[in-house]
Amino acid sequence: MSDSKENISDPIKKNPPKPAKLVGVKGMNDLLPADSFIWEKLERSLISLAKTYGYQNIRTPILENTGVFLRGIGEVTDIVEKEMYSFEDRLNGEQLTLRPEGTASVVRACVEHNLLYDGPRRLYYIGPMFRHERPQRGRYRQFHQFGIEALGFSGPEIDAEIILMSQRLWDDLGVSGLRLEINSLGNEVERLAHRTALVEYFETNQALLDEDSLRRLKLNPLRILDTKNPSMQDMVEKAPRLIDFLGEESLSHFDQLQEILKANNVVFKINPRLVRGLDYYNLTVFEWITDQLGAQGTVAGGGRYDPLIERMGGKPAPACGWAMGIERIVELMKEQDIVEDRSTQCDVYVLHSGGKTVVPAMVSAEVLRSAGVDVMVHASPDGKVSSFKSQMKKADASGALFALIIGENELETNSFLLKDLRKSGDQFSYQMEDLLDKVIDAIVSQSD
The missing domain is CATH 3.40.50.800 (Anticodon-binding domain)
Structure with a gap:
């Protein structure tokens, strides 16, 4: 006869421990219904804006070969050095990266599928991007961008067009308080001359450079101009200005851009210290900035990147574009109270x-x-x-x-x-x- 104790149920099995609550990855946020209608309103406005200017949608994979961004963004950038989510595919050993931005992926797709074969292209994208950085307001590890890419156009009128697009977006949304800053990075020869002068200047003031700037001095000295270190601001302000190295052609391009913007009543400020964080830019660069979102003031930016298509393996072709952070614009819309109090689920x-x-x-x-x-x-x-x-x-x-x-x-x-x-x-x-x-x-x- 079996022991009666063997028939008694195990109390642990009878009352199993409650499973721990699972939570999302820090900096990768859920979009809940309370906010989804704001995103939908913004996305409708963005898609409508793109169509108004004749831009077509392109969708690229979230995962790319790491080389797309090493070649497209440049190895001496914070994105590549610190922020990319890269890993080796254990099935085949491929080096893969979650896309940190959209332009390199779009250019890769255009080169791979020969999209410029029958002429220039106006394209737009919208979707998630990924950067491994400390999450803060309006800046997350998974974030979303809307971007415009005009490929195959060389004139300043297309630079002006993409800026006018962004101005129209703010007007359509009712967003206020944004200021536009523009600059010209010139061409490669002009940047090289400026770089030489810049290195000489910073070497003379080497004692004032922080650790990041010392590292960039030989590799990417232009990025030192973008430093946020308060103790370096006075020294940086006195550094040689790229605009003083521009030749006649670059200056003419920049002057025509300004003329078009003025004719369309777009208010802007020339910021000779403005550089973009990615090293594929040339000539026109611009940013839209707000003081209402704390330290992360840039909500959109872009410019011309004529060298990139050839760098990505395509035939040389000019290009320019801009991108905006959707989370930041949503925050700005909330801050300015220009969204409805609630969403309407049905009629x-x-x-x-x-x-x-x-x-x-x-x-x-x-x-x-x-x-x-x-x-x-x-x-x-x-x-x-x-x-x-x-x-x-x-x-x-x-x-x-x-x-x-x-x-x-x-x-x-x-x-x-x-x-x-x-x-x-x-x-x-x-x-x-x-x-x-x-x-x-x-x-x-x-x-x-």
């Missing part, structure tokens, strides 16, 4: 009394959806029929313009009730055969 919220009223409620919803009306049908979380009072609270919370009610009485008379939830609060009864006409008319009159 019509359908209420029913369960039982046989569920079928006509579902059929009515599909009829309206086929006509382009956004509809939610009430569904009880516990499977029981909710009271009409409870359902009406849900209808109001949904932001719907109207409640469409189908109860037992309506079922018997083949009718429905339509209640105005936003203006008058009036409620009317109509025959089911008039469903589409009455609801559409009501929505149209609500928007007038």
Whole structure:
């Protein structure tokens, strides 16, 4: 006979420990419904803006061969040296990187698929990027960018166009308080002459350079001009200016850009110390800056990158573009209180009394959806029929313009009730055969 103790259930198995709550990776944030409508509004504006100027969408993979960014961004940059998420694919040994920015990927795609074969291209992208850095407001490890790339155009008018696009975006969104700073980085010969003068100047002032600047002195001295170290600002301000090394052609390009911007009433400031963080830029560079987001003041920026296409293995071709951080613009929209207090989930919220009223409620919803009306049908979380009072609270919370009610009485008379939830609060009864006409008319009159 077996020991009776063997039949006693293990208390640990009977009451297993509660699983630990899983959380997301720091700096890689969830987008929750409370904010998703702001993102959707912004994304609609961005896509509409791109189409207004004749730009087409391009989508590249989140993962690229690491060489795309080593060659495209440059090895002596903070992105490549400190911030890239790179790893070896254990299946085949490939070196892969989560994309830290969009331009190098777009250029790689254009070269690989020979997109410039039949002429220049106007392209835009939107999606997540990844950089391994300390998360802070408006700056995260997974962030999202919208970018514009104009490939195959050499004139200053395309530089002006992409700046005008960004100005139009701020106007369309109602975002204020942004200031535009522009500069010219000239061509390679001019930058080399400036670099020589810059190295000589910084070597003379080597005692004032911090550790980062000493490292950059021989490799990328132009980046020293972008230092945020307060103790170096006075010395940096007195450094040789690139604009003083520009030749006639570069100056003419810069002058024409300014002329177009002025003619379109775009206010800007020339900042001779403005350099972009990536080393593929030449001639025009620009940034849009705000003082409302703390230390991370740049919300968008770009410029011309004529050397990049050839560097990525393509035939030499000019190019320029800009990118903006979507998180930063969302923060700015919230800061300036230019977004709605709540999102509207639907136009019509359908209420029913369960039982046989569920079928006509579902059929009515599909009829309206086929006509382009956004509809939610009430569904009880516990499977029981909710009271009409409870359902009406849900209808109001949904932001719907109207409640469409189908109860037992309506079922018997083949009718429905339509209640105005936003203006008058009036409620009317109509025959089911008039469903589409009455609801559409009501929505149209609500928007007038």
